[in-house]
Amino acid sequence: MSKPAILTIDDDPEVLRAIARDLRQQYGDRFRIVRANSGASAVETLEQLKLRNETVALLVSDQRMPEMSGVEFIEQASEMFPEAKRVLLTAYADTDAAIRAINSARLDYYLLKPWDPPEEQLYPVLDDLLDDWLSVYRPAFEGIRVIGDRWSPCSHNIKDFLARNQIPYQWLDIERETEAQKLVNYVSNNGEKTKLPLVLLGNGEQLHQPTNIQLAEKIGLQTQAEQPFYDLVIVGGGPAGLAAAVYGASEGLSTVMIERQAPGGQAGSSSRIENYLGFPVGLSGGDLARRGVTQAKRFGVEILTPQEAVGVKLENSYRIITLADGSEITCHALLLA
């Protein structure tokens, strides 16, 4: 889990270095110290943090900066991270602006430069603010976020694909959640409208209207076989394919299973299966798929998903399967499940 950020801004490089050093010394073990040398670059940094779903605990900004003052920056930043604590660093001459900002920018504190020694002039104030922030802090969801329109077939396909592959995600409806619209605005797209659905990965990477294959590659699903040859190839990952994979691999056959959507097949969409042997009180299709995949993988089965078999040919005693991307796998035995 990434640490919450403390963002500090000053246009004077020496002051910026000094405040960042003091912050790191006291808070570096629990917070990530991020620096910016202007209001504009600080806003950009905050947008990137938003897209990566990271949290900001504290903003420490110089007041007197060209183009955007500290108060102006704090007002903008508060819209993005309303929970972050706000501190202005001012020279004595700017204290009037700081006092006015207590109301307008809902400033939590203003500190006078220089802040030496920090043990007396800086840390007690910031400790207090950060304790306050931590007492109400709830870590954000860290996984994949999908932003789209709930009526769009493409959004539905992505949600279905992730759910059926047991990948946790957060759904943000562009029409209902203001956060969704804000995130779309932060995505720089060279002035063009961002295409939805937009998928934001945990590392901040963005995928616009991805195909299942593009998504699969980013989230670590295996779509390519590791070897050119297997004892057994199974096409289809429903209950029949999964069962065959478990039996084949448990008998020592090198086995690969090819599934074009998600393991579990039709059964994967069943809310409750009552007549499956060995489960007297029933189980959901998702649960059955998850158990089947775990069991097959334990025996060393490779599961390629999403991947589709589009052709088969015979050559001597071998079967050669052609996949949708044009690659081929050769095997002794082929099972169409």
Ligand SMILES: Cc1cc2nc3c(=O)[nH]c(=O)nc-3n(C[C@H](O)[C@H](O)[C@H](O)COP(=O)(O)OP(=O)(O)OC[C@H]3O[C@@H](n4cnc5c(N)ncnc54)[C@H](O)[C@@H]3O)c2cc1C
């Ligand atoms: C909503 C629902 C509820 C159900 N509830 C029950 C129940 O309670 N009890 C019960 O006994 N049965 C139930 N069934 C029926 C049960 O799900 C099916 O009998 C069972 O899934 C059949 O398994 P299968 O492996 O033979 O085929 P499928 O489940 O159809 O699996 C075939 C798999 O092959 C894949 N595939 C097809 N072509 C290719 C290709 N060219 N390349 C790669 N992959 C390919 C498909 O994507 C699919 O995942 C239910 C079905 C549904 C839809």
